[in-house]
Amino acid sequence: MDEHLIEFSEALRTVAKALRRAAEGKASAQAEAAEWKRRYELERTRNIQMEQKARMAEQFSAEKNGDLDCERVKNSDNQSMLQNESNEHSETGCMKHGIWSHEVLRDRESDSNSNADRNKIMRKASFKLSWWCNGENGDQHKHDIVSFERGNITTAERSSKQISLKWESDPQTVLILTKPNSVSVRILCVQMVRWLRERKKLNVYVEPRVKVELLAESSNFSYVQTWKDDSEISHLHMKVDLVITLGGDGTVLWAASMFKGPVPPIVPFSLGSLGFMTPFHSEHFKDCLDSVLRGPISITLRHRLLCRVVRDAAKNEYETEEPFLVLNEVTIDRGISSYLTNLECYCDNSFVTCVQGDGLILSTTSGSTAYSLAAGGSMVHPQVPGILFTPICPHSLSFRPLILPEHVTVRIMVPFNSRSPAWASFDGKDRKLLAAGDALLCSMAPWPVPTACQVDSTNDFLRSIHDGLHWNLRKTQSFDGPRDRDL
Ligand SMILES: NC(=O)c1ccc[n+]([C@@H]2O[C@H](COP(=O)([O-])OP(=O)(O)OC[C@H]3O[C@@H](n4cnc5c(N)ncnc54)[C@H](O)[C@@H]3O)[C@@H](O)[C@H]2O)c1
């Protein structure tokens, strides 16, 4: 049975290879045809221009002043090949500026062949661009990077993309999430809960473990609310206005993982070692929270990836397995196996590559400074939408990391001829076995994680890479020594 499966999988790969080759052949033939078409158009435009120049010269000499301006060329209906469609582009009709999209060309042949055809005009083809999409709801795929206004492709006007949150009504309820087993976190939590309740009159939610700790501290904390089971957690986003995290980046990941849908704004306080995503300092928690509760605040919208495991044994039934939402990354690796991981990777059904190495990281841009960075991936500003495709120890000299656009679906498959299964882990947690034939589907999730900024997205990101990772730290070169002017 296994041998047949292996044979079958190899046959499929051969067919896939042949199909790929055919597609490549077609693409190159199309490219060649496009090139010939381009040359033809160039040649044709040059001929038109030469012909017009000759006519203009004739007219100049006829009028003996040789100084006919562009405006007159345009207005002399019989002489000019080019005419503007509107006054808006009148000067663009001048030959020295070339042909613009709204110009009207007179057909060259008809002009030279007969007077009857003289008024026949040829318009430059107009076109409409739209976002291509599989489903019927094409209009839902609005995009703001380029605009297709009136047939012209332009980069949309860049406004500041810094997102600002302004409360329209006062926040009422706060959820505090804390790193476990930390004395400093426990002390801060006690102070913060008291302050939020007594000074700010807010409802406070904590995890069941934290409620027990607070009650052990004082029975006065009985007003603090919590939940009993997971179904209550799934409704938290409807009750909570603000989430406060006390810990490191892991606590922010933990907070994000509690929300399987929309996430309330998170205010992350730094009580860890690195604190890449935790810009707020616990010593100033009252001032920080005062200004957050007053608003407006700058927000970084951190994209998440939605990951589904598709079992070969239960094809088309993957809805039965709960999807994972990751803020940093999903990692597919060899686990405890000593064999090379063998992973077939597809992007929107196009074959990308076969990873042979320790594994692969599919990371968000927020996660670009975490595991992906350690594996050689680039650091990316968290507001850049994209999926990082970073191999882990690839056994190949030419495997460089990729960054894919945010709209694609990446499929990672363990082939039937793989020597070992692979393991998927989600933000470093929840390991899942991927057996031969199983696949992992990964796409951008519709629910980002809004985290409050200390200053703004860019300032906070740059501060983190400088202070947290000591990026490009080097002693400054001294002033004395050779200089260009001495050479
Ligand atoms: N070789 C590696 O660098 C490596 C290996 C395993 C996991 N990780 C990372 O650890 C994460 C889980 O974090 P944890 O705190 O639960 O585990 P952890 O306690 O093992 O801490 C991992 C470290 O990664 C840092 N980190 C986490 N997210 C980050 C981000 N977005 N940018 C910069 N640094 C970040 C944390 O501050 C911490 O110092 C995973 O999502 C993965 O990215 C990294």
Ligand SMILES: Nc1ncnc2c1ncn2[C@@H]1O[C@H](COP(=O)(O)OP(=O)(O)OP(=O)(O)O)[C@@H](O)[C@H]1O
């Ligand atoms: N509320 C929580 N419940 C359970 N586990 C948590 C909670 N908050 C954090 N964790 C886990 O505790 C671990 C450590 O947390 P965190 O990263 O915040 O602290 P740290 O390791 O001291 O900080 P840093 O990552 O900056 O060094 C993480 O693996 C995280 O998933």
